[in-house]
Amino acid sequence: MKRYWSRLLALVLVLAIGLIGCSSPDSLTGDYRQDTLTVVSTLRKALEVTDDSPDKAELQADARQKINDFSARYQRAGSISGLSSFTTMRTALNSLAGHYSSYPNRPVPQKLKSRLEQEFQQVESALKRGA
Numbered sequence: 101m102k103r104y105w106s107r108l109l110a111l112v113l114v115l116a117i118g119l120i121g122c123s124s125p126d127s128l129t130g131d132y133r134q135d136t137l138t139v140v141s142t143l144r145k146a147l148e149v150t151d152d153s154p155d156k157a158e159l160q161a162d163a164r165q166k167i168n169d170f171s172a173r174y175q176r177a178g179s180i181s182g183l184s185s186f187t188t189m190r191t192a193l194n195s196l197a198g199h200y201s202s203y204p205n206r207p208v209p210q211k212l213k214s215r216l217e218q219e220f221q222q223v224e225s226a227l228k229r230g231a
Contacts, residue, residue, distance in 0.1 A: 128169050131169035132180050133227050135170065136189055140220045142166045143196060147213050164200055170227050192219040 109193075128135040146163035149156045166222050172192065196216060199208055 103124065104179065123147070129174050130168075130173070132174065132177075132186075136185060136223060136227060139166045139170050139189070139193075140223060143192075143216070147196075147208055147216065149197065151207055163196070167197050184231045185223045188219050188222045188226065192216050192223070 128138070142159075143163050143166070144175070146159040149159050153159075170189075174180055174186065175190075195212060199206075199212060
């Protein structure tokens with residue numbers, strides 16, 4: 101019986117955190133094109149910030165939140181999942197999220213920054229083409 105209540109409490113906590121995250125004023129709009137451009141802009145800001153900047157922690161936290169919001173909103177959208185902009189964007193998001201979770205206190209390497217910028221440009225080009 102104790103195990104049941106522990107699982108129930110864990111489920112309630114997960115749901116509460118999910119609801120709080122979904123109701124944030126900065127959450128995505130549902131317009132795929134605009135949301136993608138917003139996330140790209142946010143990630144660029146997080147990548148450009150210097151290590152000694154007082155905004156670094158806030159920008160990185162915002163970037164992580166945007167990655168999570170974007171993934172949650174669009175990962176199961178069938179009409180979007182086949183677009184080249186989406187697949188390229190997911191590649192970029194996975195790379196940056198992997199770095200943030202594996203090396204939270206280390207700066208993003210220049211090689212990864214360069215690759216992400218290239219992918220962001222590909223995403224923007226694909227969005228202009230409607231793909």
